[in-house]
Amino acid sequence: MAQITIVGDGPGGLSAALFLARSDNEVRVYGTDATVMHFAFLNNYLGIDAISGTDFQTVAKNQVKDSGATLLEQEVESVTIDSGALTVVTATGAHSPDFLVLSEGKAMPLAQSLGIQILAGEDEMVPVDQNGRTSIANVYVIGRSARPTRSQAIISAGDGAATALDILSKIEGREVQDWDSPPKA
Numbered sequence: 001m002a003q004i005t006i007v008g009d010g011p012g013g014l015s016a017a018l019f020l021a022r023s024d025n026e027v028r029v030y031g032t033d034a035t036v037m038h039f040a041f042l043n044n045y046l047g048i049d050a051i052s053g054t055d056f057q058t059v060a061k062n063q064v065k066d067s068g069a070t071l072l073e074q075e076v077e078s079v080t081i082d083s084g085a086l087t088v089v090t091a092t093g094a095h096s097p098d099f100l101v102l103s104e105g106k107a108m109p110l111a112q113s114l115g116i117q118i119l120a121g122e123d124e125m126v127p128v129d130q131n132g133r134t135s136i137a138n139v140y141v142i143g144r145s146a147r148p149t150r151s152q153a154i155i156s157a158g159d160g161a162a163t164a165l166d167i168l169s170k171i172e173g174r175e176v177q178d179w180d181s182p183p184k185a
């Protein structure tokens with residue numbers, strides 16, 4: 001069983017958590033509910049007619065909790081890496097996950113503190129591959145942090161899903177898809 005820590009409780013972090021928690025791994029999500037979703041009203045999230053960002057967050061958080069992830073309403077104060085070992089520090093303690101997913105939103109102090117390259121410009125961004133992999137092994141950056149000029153809830157959620165499948169594929173040593181079928185009559 002792998003331990004996976006996600007920083008950020010917006011659509012990116014929660015989507016990664018949903019996919020990861022459906023597997024047999026320990027998933028923690030840290031966040032303080034300071035997502036900009038509370039300023040949004042979604043008319044462009046495929047499959048949902050219309051919903052306020054706040055209501056979306058409530059549904060999403062309950063879905064993630066029900067899937068088995070632990071949601072911790074805490075700020076992550078620091079993340080460090082020493083000889084490949086990650087350490088995540090909050091006000092209540094420290095732990096060492098196998099994988100770290102950063103979905104910090106527009107500002108990304110934790111990614112910066114790890115020395116991950118930030119592309120400068122009007123919209124600073126982290127260069128990642130299509131699965132959110134950064135230049136540091138087992139550290140991912142997703143959502144608005146990686147795509148500041150493509151900030152849409154469904155894009156962040158898609159990023160989270162792609163990262164989750166990449167992590168699960170690494171853990172299992174084979175390509176993983178999360179497919180369910182309707183129950184047989």
Ligand SMILES: Cc1cc2nc3c(=O)[nH]c(=O)nc-3n(C[C@H](O)[C@H](O)[C@H](O)COP(=O)(O)OP(=O)(O)OC[C@H]3O[C@@H](n4cnc5c(N)ncnc54)[C@H](O)[C@@H]3O)c2cc1C
Nearest residue numbers: 008010011012031034035040076105143144151152153156
């Ligand atoms: C006014 C407005 C209207 C919008 N309308 C729409 C819309 O109609 N449709 C649409 O698709 N999108 C809309 N958006 C954009 C949408 O809200 C974002 O694209 C989406 O929230 C990005 O999700 P994210 O998970 O990448 O980042 P965020 O939602 O920004 O989430 C990041 C989370 O990480 C947390 N965090 C950061 N650092 C730490 C830390 N150290 N420890 C713990 N937690 C941390 C933050 O508190 C935050 O909760 C709107 C945005 C705004 C501002």
